[in-house]
Amino acid sequence: MLASPLQPYDVSLSHFLKSQPKQIAPIETSPREIARSWLDRFSAVLASGDASRLSTVLHQDSWWRDHVALSWDLRTLYGLPAITSFLSPIISFVNLHPLCLASDHEAYPPSVVNPLPDLNWIQSIFTFETSTGRGRGFLHLAQAEDGDWKAHMLYTALDEIKGHEEITGARRSHGGQNSSLGGSWFKRRQKTYDFTDEELNALIIGAGQAGLNLAARLQALGLSTLIVDRQTRVGDNWRSRYRTLVTYDPVTYAHMSYLPFPSDWPLYTPKDKLGDWFEAYVWLSTSVTAVSYSPSSKRWTVNLKKADGSTRTLHPSQLILATGHSGEPRVPSFIGQETFNGTIYHGSAHKDATPSLAQGKRVLVVGTGNSGHDIAQNYHEAGAKSVTMLQRSAAYVLQAEKGGHMLHVGTYDETVQFALGRNLTTAIKEAEKENLEGLEKAGFKIDFGHDGLGLFRKYMTKGGGYYIDVGYSSLITSGAIKVVRCEEGISHFSSSHIHLADGNAIAADIVVLATGYDNMRTSCRKILGDEIADHVSDVWDLDDEGELNGMWRPSGHPSGKFWYMGGNLALCRIYSKFLGLQIKAIEAGLHKV
Template sequence: MATTLTGGNPHIIQLPKTTSDGPSDPRSIAQQWLSALEIQLSRSQSLNIKDLFHDESWWRDMLALDWDMRTVHTATEIQNFLCKQQTKAQLCKFKLQDTGNFQPRLEQIIDGLSWVSSMFFFETAVGTGTGMLRLTQAEDGVWKAYAMYTSLQELSSAQEPLGKRRAEGTTESMPGGLAGGTWIERRNRQKEFLDEEPTTLVVGAGQAGLNICARLQSLGISCLIIDKNQRVGDNWRSRYRTLVTHDPAEFTHMAYLPFPQNWPQFTPKDKLGDWFEAYASIMELNIWMQTSIVSAEYDEAEGQWTVILARGDGSQRTLRPRHLVWCTGHSGEARVPSFPGQESFQGNVYHGSQHRDASESDVRGKKVVVVGTGNSGHDIAQNYYENGADVTMLQRSGTYVITADKGVFMMHSGMHEDGGPPTEECDIAGESLPWAVQFALNVHMTKRIADAEKETLDGLRRAGFELDFGMDGAGISRAYFTRGGGYYIDVGCSQLIIDGKIKVNHSPGGINGFGNRELLLANGDSLPADVVVLATGYDNMRTTVRKVLGDKVADRCSDVWDLDAEGELQAMWRPSGHPGFWYFGGNLALCRIYSKFLALQIKAVESGISKGVRQ
């Protein structure tokens, strides 16, 4: 059995082939293997795992062995990694999951690949963790690890007040008792930080800022969120009128507070904005709206920022937090190209981020060209068509298309779905494979989805819409994590294209320039245009850092997003390159999942366990 890298790309692999015969007792196989690993780990630097891992195996770790996100490939590299980290980490006391969906079982993953998988629990020198093991059978019949996952879930010195550990809540039980005031009196002082400095300043009150603040406060880290908008949730309310989330409800819960059972499957943007506002109140988050950064300087010796804030009432406030968490949005800074002749164009040109609703003016019969065929481009094109415009989408390269009513639910089958396992367990299982392995598995899932959506995809091809199933055919996941786009989750626009109601022009060379009333294309065509919408995406979050905090800070930060050499996401949710500075973003599900790990990293720094910088 072997896993091989292909094409010179370290993130494209060939999955192993395994025998079809499975064990009669997966639990005994998993227990025997886990016990053998624990014995080896107890030997620290003299450990030897060669008999436990296939040559081409993987170990993904989130904070349990190293204060970072790490993916280690091959038994030799895993051996070296464990020898370096285990002496300090001290993983021990392994215990298999014994209930639910993730107890030891034989899984038939795809044709020719099956493994014994199980969730398990363990302890470290600083806390407790949860992991996943996946064992496949070698040619000699011995079960060895193909993929291991370890994740720190809680610090022993900072257990969250959850469930039986929840706070009592009476005035007498609060610090200082009645002399410290009632709950509302304390909250009013906390919100304004009259008695203390916030340890962490979070910039942005979207799903990223709200999730990370809730996690930090649960760990006892004082936190303030600032946002330039008037109300919490305005980052969604201010988007175009017809926007609805493209991910289903069970996948998009917030930390600690899932949506109610009667919540719609896909959430309208204004309803989500209201939910954010309610969440902030229920979770007692400290938020200053209509507030922006005037300046921010980092003192290396003190390990502290000096941040001057401008507030909505015209006042300024200077704060000295130890951590700055940048939650301005992975799609925060618009990428706005310019073209020859654009200044003489007699129509209207604007970026897709500025789109509100086509009904705000009379667009009936107007020639509208939407440049770009990602989610926003499709939604904007559909919005213009439904208001009577003559719409053409300009496509430069292929786009991956998946439907919201079929493909999206196929991706979540057995996991984040109604009646599925608990969200916390799904989050662990869902993140437990290295991205390279997930992408390889997604090649097969993408083919299954394409078969189920054949009618739609064939119709798009006939209409001249170019499809792209991504590098290696891995579909939406690879497109999202490496490009941040390049796909459309279909909520109706594809049928309009198939029916010829929205036209498509394919121009691989893009746009040559503008005429007075037309768009001049590199393929030689010209498109009459009254309105041109540039649905051309967004810049790297580092661009926003440079714009607000200046070159001194931005030059020390890494670019964010896409995969690094190991196959982990660059800089996001992990050390950024600048001490005391963290990028945080992603969709609702990712913000729920990774807020736990970022909060643990910040708490570890504050507890003196970690330095919070990449080693």
């Protein structure tokens, strides 16, 4: 499956419509002929080595997103001048040459799509080669006023490195040599698992979906890889969360690398069921005690300590932090909270609001994201006397059964979520009109993301600020859970009340701070120390091109061998491939750092 071809950054729909080439006549030629003709012209431009000729095949206002096919990084280039400038110095040695369009029997063959009322696009997947590897691309062609078809959006992604292909499919190992002479598979695996005879290529810290997906990719590329985790069981990072947690991503979107869910898997996965699905060779109950990098040996020194007190020192070439894209819990403190007679805790510590704890209690949940909603619902169902949510800033609400399905209709690629996201957000708003009006009537403030771009932009910039409604918004609209809004938030605590900056006060016995998490760099600092954290970039949010800072790409560490890996199930599966290829390129000597 292709990753997200295009996520144009910070483009309003009005600008997009103004710059978009308009369809001036009905399409009389077949989409395949149009796409084939364009691909031939594109190939000729690339073969010429003259990047200035790109103007004959790309619109002036075009986008090109690349995932490690043209450079060992994730790039989004907007506008013909930026694309030409990027490609000019590398066009000859990259040697990009398209091969063929998707056939009519494959996914996304050449076809006409209608993303906007006055625009037709020709879209198709195509395959290509470079001097380094093989990949797939996705194109959107729009007709210029002179009738010429040019690419308005283009995506290229490396699938494999020539000579270093994944050991899967037809290349899989024989596996039949299991005699006592050569050593059984178990004995060979145990020897490899102990890492006594070889130096590691990669050490991954964290055995959640991020670490497991990346480990699977690296091992398929022939790189020796070890995961360490402080938990006692693989999957405990999910099992240990609050009882009512389920994934908000549908099952079709959330598979693991090489390990699709069975056909009878539930649409939304309960946390314990997901935890049980995660199994791999991992050193569990293992903590990192010290880390350093040697520029002379170009290897890390990582000291590890197991629960039984034993220690090991490993020297991996690559070090990956895969503890989740959120860092340490963001726990605010307030004037007078030490005088409060009730209980205060952060949402990360929430397990279950049992009746014995909840009944008769007045509960205040600070925060209105996914966790805040789940915890409020948990206390309500456990019999709390009252449950109130304190909302400081507006949140985007999307119903899983309506807007959630609309997000995943058609090509899974976030295809132009940032450029056309307002159109989709508007359509979802109309489909969910009744729920949104009910929430606003109940005092819940709604927003629709930066420039009306909805969920994906919220997730990519903040990692929060939204709620995917799996049915609990009705508790707010019905009045069963109250919402209090105060932009300035909490002023101070007294013995029985939480006083807001607007002068109002809320009586409470339990206060849950569903206030989110810091940047993942805080995890780096806590686990690996200041020496490393001071030399890497912050993680998440978008850079000037619209790519995520630090995640799945160079982290900024001078060694070029420290990486962040995180995200939801789907992102971990997809981007583990691109991070795996970057690491393999370094280990194979194809990319010098």
